[in-house]
Amino acid sequence: MKKSARDTPMMRQFLAIKANYPDAIVFYRMGDFYEMFMRDAEVAAPLLDIALTTRDRGKEDAIPMCGIPVHAAAPHIKRLADLGHRVAICEQVEDPKIAGGKRLVRREVVEVVTPGLVGDPDAIEGIHEPCLASLAIGMGSQVGLAILDASTGELRATQVDSIDGSIPPSVLEELGRVDPREILTDGSSTELTSLFASLLPNAAVTIIAASGFDPSTCTDRPEGFDAGSNEVCMRAAAALLSYVRENQPFALSHTSRLRVYQLTDAMILDAATRTHLELFRNTEDGGRARTLIDRLDLTMTALGARRLARWLAYPLIDIDAIRRRQDAVASLSARDRLRLRLRDALKPIRDLERLLAKAARPGATPRDLAALRNSLEGLPQIAAALDSGDGELLAPGVDGEPDAGGGLSPPVPVGDIARLLREGLIDDPPAIPKGSRGANETGYIRDDFRPELDALRGGVDKGRDWIAGFEARERERTGIPTLKIRFHPVHGYGIEVTKTHLGRIPDDYERKQTLANAERFTTEELRGVEHSVKGGTEQAASLEREIFEELRLAVMDRAAAIREAASVVARLDALAALAEVGRRDGWVRPLVDDSVMLEIRGGRHPVVEPLLSAGGGEFVPNDVDLDSAGNQILVLTGPNMSGKSTYLRQVALTVLLAQMGSFVPADSARVGIVDRVFTRVGASDRLARGESTFMVEMRETAEILANATRRSLVILDEIGRGTSTFDGLSIAWAVAEYIHDAAGLGARTLFATHYHELADLAQTKRRVANAHFEAREWGEEVIFMRRLRAGAANRSYGIQVARLAGLPKTVIERAREILANLENGELDDRGRPRIAGIALENEPDCDQLGLFSVVRPAAEPGRDRESLAFGTEEVISMLERQVLARLEEMDPDQTTPLDALALLAELGKRLHEARENKV
Numbered sequence: 001m002k003k004s005a006r007d008t009p010m011m012r013q014f015l016a017i018k019a020n021y022p023d024a025i026v027f028y029r030m031g032d033f034y035e036m037f038m039r040d041a042e043v044a045a046p047l048l049d050i051a052l053t054t055r056d057r058g059k060e061d062a063i064p065m066c067g068i069p070v071h072a073a074a075p076h077i078k079r080l081a082d083l084g085h086r087v088a089i090c091e092q093v094e095d096p097k098i099a100g101g102k103r104l105v106r107r108e109v110v111e112v113v114t115p116g117l118v119g120d121p122d123a124i125e126g127i128h129e130p131c132l133a134s135l136a137i138g139m140g141s142q143v144g145l146a147i148l149d150a151s152t153g154e155l156r157a158t159q160v161d162s163i164d165g166s167i168p169p170s171v172l173e174e175l176g177r178v179d180p181r182e183i184l185t186d187g188s189s190t191e192l193t194s195l196f197a198s199l200l201p202n203a204a205v206t207i208i209a210a211s212g213f214d215p216s217t218c219t220d221r222p223e224g225f226d227a228g229s230n231e232v233c234m235r236a237a238a239a240l241l242s243y244v245r246e247n248q249p250f251a252l253s254h255t256s257r258l259r260v261y262q263l264t265d266a267m268i269l270d271a272a273t274r275t276h277l278e279l280f281r282n283t284e285d286g287g288r289a290r291t292l293i294d295r296l297d298l299t300m301t302a303l304g305a306r307r308l309a310r311w312l313a314y315p316l317i318d319i320d321a322i323r324r325r326q327d328a329v330a331s332l333s334a335r336d337r338l339r340l341r342l343r344d345a346l347k348p349i350r351d352l353e354r355l356l357a358k359a360a361r362p363g364a365t366p367r368d369l370a371a372l373r374n375s376l377e378g379l380p381q382i383a384a385a386l387d388s389g390d391g392e393l394l395a396p397g398v399d400g401e402p403d404a405g406g407g408l409s410p411p412v413p414v415g416d417i418a419r420l421l422r423e424g425l426i427d428d429p430p431a432i433p434k435g436s437r438g439a440n441e442t443g444y445i446r447d448d449f450r451p452e453l454d455a456l457r458g459g460v461d462k463g464r465d466w467i468a469g470f471e472a473r474e475r476e477r478t479g480i481p482t483l484k485i486r487f488h489p490v491h492g493y494g495i496e497v498t499k500t501h502l503g504r505i506p507d508d509y510e511r512k513q514t515l516a517n518a519e520r521f522t523t524e525e526l527r528g529v530e531h532s533v534k535g536g537t538e539q540a541a542s543l544e545r546e547i548f549e550e551l552r553l554a555v556m557d558r559a560a561a562i563r564e565a566a567s568v569v570a571r572l573d574a575l576a577a578l579a580e581v582g583r584r585d586g587w588v589r590p591l592v593d594d595s596v597m598l599e600i601r602g603g604r605h606p607v608v609e610p611l612l613s614a615g616g617g618e619f620v621p622n623d624v625d626l627d628s629a630g631n632q633i634l635v636l637t638g639p640n641m642s643g644k645s646t647y648l649r650q651v652a653l654t655v656l657l658a659q660m661g662s663f664v665p666a667d668s669a670r671v672g673i674v675d676r677v678f679t680r681v682g683a684s685d686r687l688a689r690g691e692s693t694f695m696v697e698m699r700e701t702a703e704i705l706a707n708a709t710r711r712s713l714v715i716l717d718e719i720g721r722g723t724s725t726f727d728g729l730s731i732a733w734a735v736a737e738y739i740h741d742a743a744g745l746g747a748r749t750l751f752a753t754h755y756h757e758l759a760d761l762a763q764t765k766r767r768v769a770n771a772h773f774e775a776r777e778w779g780e781e782v783i784f785m786r787r788l789r790a791g792a793a794n795r796s797y798g799i800q801v802a803r804l805a806g807l808p809k810t811v812i813e814r815a816r817e818i819l820a821n822l823e824n825g826e827l828d829d830r831g832r833p834r835i836a837g838i839a840l841e842n843e844p845d846c847d848q849l850g851l852f853s854v855v856r857p858a859a860e861p862g863r864d865r866e867s868l869a870f871g872t873e874e875v876i877s878m879l880e881r882q883v884l885a886r887l888e889e890m891d892p893d894q895t896t897p898l899d900a901l902a903l904l905a906e907l908g909k910r911l912h913e914a915r916e917n918k919v
């Protein structure tokens with residue numbers, strides 16, 4: 001029978017291993033490569049863009065294979081995991097030398113990388129938390145959620161009552177916020193699985209046997225985990241822990257204690273709000289530029305950056321917790337020297353959580369531990385910086401919870417472990433990739449650390465010295481001046497004597513090797529010394545590996561303390577960053593209380609303001625006055641481009657900043673606690689995103705009406721836009737009324753709309769007020785004042801904006817004509833508006849024309865004639881533009897002196913008018 005390509009000892013071993021990991025791509029270690037075979041190779045090769053070859057080419061059942069070098073494996077593994085695959089890392093678990101080349105090396109899967117358990121922290125960006133989530137549905141009516149960030153070991157869980165056995169919206173929102181890469185469920189609900197697919201398209205769903213959710217069978221019990229409990233959050237955590245045990249058992253040693261948290265402890269931010277407010281990603285390209293987090297993140301460490309992002313994702317709603325954070329920010333903000341010293345001290349601290357995760361891996365290198373040591377050694381400087389705080393007492397840290405408030409406290413002392421690593425490891429040890437050629441590299445354990453190692457090294461040194469002196473001794477003894485001691489990697493040491501001197505060699509020389517021109521010899525003594533040097537070196541190397549492993553375990557023993565120190569560093573760094581931003585940019589500490597007010601004086605948009613000033617512009621500050629019991633709803637009208645959307649977002653962002661404990665960009669602010677911010681943006685503002693826009697808009701709006709409370713802040717920007725004018729207007733109107741009237745509501749609301757008709761709502765609804773962004777017309781120009789005024793807008797200036805945008809002159813002129821007709825109410829013989837002689841078939845749905853929207857001047861006496869002086873700058877820039885335009889129009893060759901005089905007179909008159917402010 002022809003021998004099959006599969007019928008070799010190696011392939012048999014592979015197939016046996018593969019049988020245990022049918023759903024993973026097996027990375028089979030062969031020397032310096034990971035090889036993939038058969039189906040695994042066919043799947044992986046195109047994804048990794050590597051060549052697919054075959055083993056035993058020519059045989060009928062030749063085996064497809066591909067491979068990657070071990071040292072370059074990390075990004076490939078991450079790539080496969082990102083694409084939703086599982087990767088089983090199968091290592092050689094015995095030294096090939098022991099196997100003696102006679103039999104196959106033993107191999108075992110040491111780690112399974114899954115989408116949510118990307119093991120090697122090096123493969124992950126600093127801030128991103130690639131989470132693994134686990135969802136448990138209780139027997140009663142509760143849903144539990146557990147979350148693990150495997151790159152930092154942070155473990156938390158929560159549970160929520162479910163009314164009808166379905167997943168409560170708050171859990172779905174939390175999943176959206178956490179954005180896990182992988183979700184574990186027991187698979188009992190196919191509905192759930194498809195829900196995940198639509199809600200979290202980037203997450204892999206992994207089905208776990210229902211028994212995995214039983215806390216009592218869970219062998220790993222971190223602090224905070226209650227194996228006796230049948231609480232549904234413990235069930236979720238149990239599944240998660242068992243999953244880690246099964247796939248990356250080593251990772252359990254750096255997992256934090258289980259923190260049980262309540263979703264009601266933080267403000268709810270739904271996906272639409274997170275998106276519209278551009279907290280973490282901008283809407284243009286999904287990047288970090290121009291986002292709030294980018295604006296705030298002046299942290300010095302990855303630890304701090306992650307903590308700050310966490311604070312922004314979970315704004316607080318407990319007033320005391322907010323005030324504690326504010327106190328800490330304030331005390332750092334007030335003391336520039338302290339802050340500077342603290343931030344300097346934070347700078348060299350590397351990502352302790354991820355270094356700990358690396359130390360937990362069996363493949364940790366001496367360099368990893370040294371990096372951890374160096375960062376631990378930086379901690380006393382942080383404590384010293386805090387101590388130097390002008391002699392004032394700093395509020396002690398109240399707890400180690402990452403999300404609670406908390407004052408400034410020096411990091412937990414972990415000097416013992418830093419010292420141990422300093423004594424044990426040399427200053428700059430090598431990175432030795434596990435099992436690679438450099439694995440026998442030695443010398444990273446410091447002298448004087450372990451007497452046994454010193455003794456071995458001493459013996460080796462003595463032997464080497466003896467060999468070094470041997471040449472001189474032998475020359476003298478034999479009288480051969482050219483005698484040399486040579487070293488050959490295979491044959492070892494030899495006494496080399498050239499042919500001419502062979503006659504003089506002593507009797508005790510034993511021939512070892514013959515070269516073209518010379519012979520090499522050894523002696524019994526040399527052989528003995530050589531043997532002990534070689535043995536000593538090997539013993540020393542293996543002792544170093546042992547000592548290293550001891551050090552690694554000592555680190556893991558102190559993992560909890562290191563995590564706690566890291567947590568303090570993270571908190572200090574995040575606080576100092578907030579203090580730095582606030583101080584640098586003139587922000588103020590907002591008063592946060594349990595009122596239902598929102599009062600901001602001189603508020604600015606945290607992201608737009610610096611962008612504008614970078615471009616030489618100036619942001620115009622504005623006030624806010626909302627009050628559930630008074631001005632509950634502000635209807636904001638005004639032309640396109642006048643600043644409505646900016647204002648709306650500015651208000652929402654200010655509230656988020658205030659509740660995360662930050663200072664805010666304003667002259668003063670009072671924020672009555674907000675339980676939830678809803679931000680909705682009208683469909684046509686989002687056409688670019690290619691959603692079924694109107695439907696999405698309406699669904700989101702429905703959610704507000706169902707969930708907003710008296711404490712909520714509702715931001716509605718041009719809702720109702722995605723349908724025809726009258727539909728849209730009616731919907732917008734009804735929504736505003738509902739927010740005003742419906743029981744349980746009373747939510748503070750900002751409603752920007754281009755439907756000027758909505759201004760009339762204030763006449764019938766007591767808690768509705770009007771405001772507009774002022775624009776001024778001057779000649780052909782429209783000037784946006786960016787200033788919020790009481791009362792509704794009376795013009796939309798659409799045509800001026802169209803002109804600014806460069807629409808052809810003829811179109812603009814024609815538009816003016818039509819507008820004039822419409823405004824004069826010229827009707828055709830059937831009583832419908834007549835447009836320059838053309839009778840309309842339907843009512844003029846002018847808003848469908850976008851820019852040319854028609855405004856019915858709202859009757860509100862004394863509102864729009866309020867006189868306001870133009871700022872000098874605005875007048876000058878307007879004048880400049882007009883003068884330049886007039887001069888440009890002029891052709892000197894065609895201009896008579898009289899024309900020129902007339903022009904001068906005209907320009908002079910305009911200037912005069914501008915001075916008089918008669919525009």
Ligand code: ADP
Binds near residue numbers: 621639642
């Ligand atoms: P709208 O929603 O009314 O159409 P936007 O809020 O989109 O207007 O603002 C239009 C432009 O005006 C934006 O480019 C923005 O940068 C600028 N802007 C808005 N508010 C201000 C302000 N308070 N000061 C200066 N510029 C502003």
Ligand code: MG
Binds near residue numbers: 641644645646717
């Ligand atoms: Mg807008």
